Amino acid sequence: MKERASVFLIGPRASGKTTLGRRLAEQVGFDFVDADAYLEKDRGRRIADWVVQDRAGFRQAEASYLPLWFDQPGLVVALGGGIVETESAVQELATYSRVLGLRASLAELVARQAGGDRPALTSLSLEQETEHLWRRRLPAYERACQGRWVDTGGDMQQAWQRLWKAFLLFFGESNA
Template identity: 45%
Template sequence: MPSAPVSPVPDDDVNIYLIGPRASGKTTLGARLAERLGRPFVDLDALFVERNGETIADLVAREGWDAFRRAEAAILAETATRRGLVVATGGGAVLLPENRALLAKGRVFYLQADPDRLAERLLADMNEEQRPKLTEMGFREEIKATLAEREPVYLALANACLPERGPDELLEFALRALAMWRKE
């Protein structure tokens, strides 16, 4: 039985953004957090597919990663005009300065994850249409290199870092952080 929504954060019209590497649990946490808070949930990758009628992998294969990043930025910019959302971003959404500026206007949770656990999760559910390879490196090497490159950006943007945990515990960490902000 789902829990009742918690009382809103003081600025309950501020969006909550979930950032972190692919397979870190952003979509899972985002849906659960939105339900608990009684807020709408938006998954930027799913919204891309819905709006464009193609997978991320199809666009990347045809036009490259830069084209996807531009499309992702446009979707984030549009989403950021709405208020009170819980938003799961793509792992690379933090790469563009304009995206970072938009994310910084909300509450940002960084979902931390061990590279080996990310590899396990991705191997268990490759979903290459939504999670195409980023480089020509081997799978595990790509995950480690990508995380090493992006983690400083994730940390700089984060209002709170959520350690790798199961879905229930991760939700409780997020709710506790929101409760602390409510007391500020």
């Protein structure tokens, strides 16, 4: 592949950033970075605990890694769903041309999260929280990905095909 500029995936929890990001990285021969896992390892803190204990500190730390990843070629980076809670991160992502937003229906996002161990971010029910966060974050997601959305609803194979098609459309590359 000639162009090795990294690709960033954003979107709500359970939109498929990690699952599809791994596959995209494999397809194009890039390294995969799950931002949450990277932060946990680098900072020695569980994200679930960190978000509950110091959400602002977590968001600041999360955003501080963007320049590091922007400067490294050949990465597919799955960012946390709340990265857009930090305005500086939204601004940085909006100026970087290789950002894709992943989204699915609210019902699908809720179903994918049910029974998981992710901490609640509000006092709302899972359904209400998912909708509340989506509505609140949508304008920031839009700015960060510049309208480059991929529907990841339904079967993961179909979601993968849509992601690959979008990758080729927006970035004009193929590993074939």
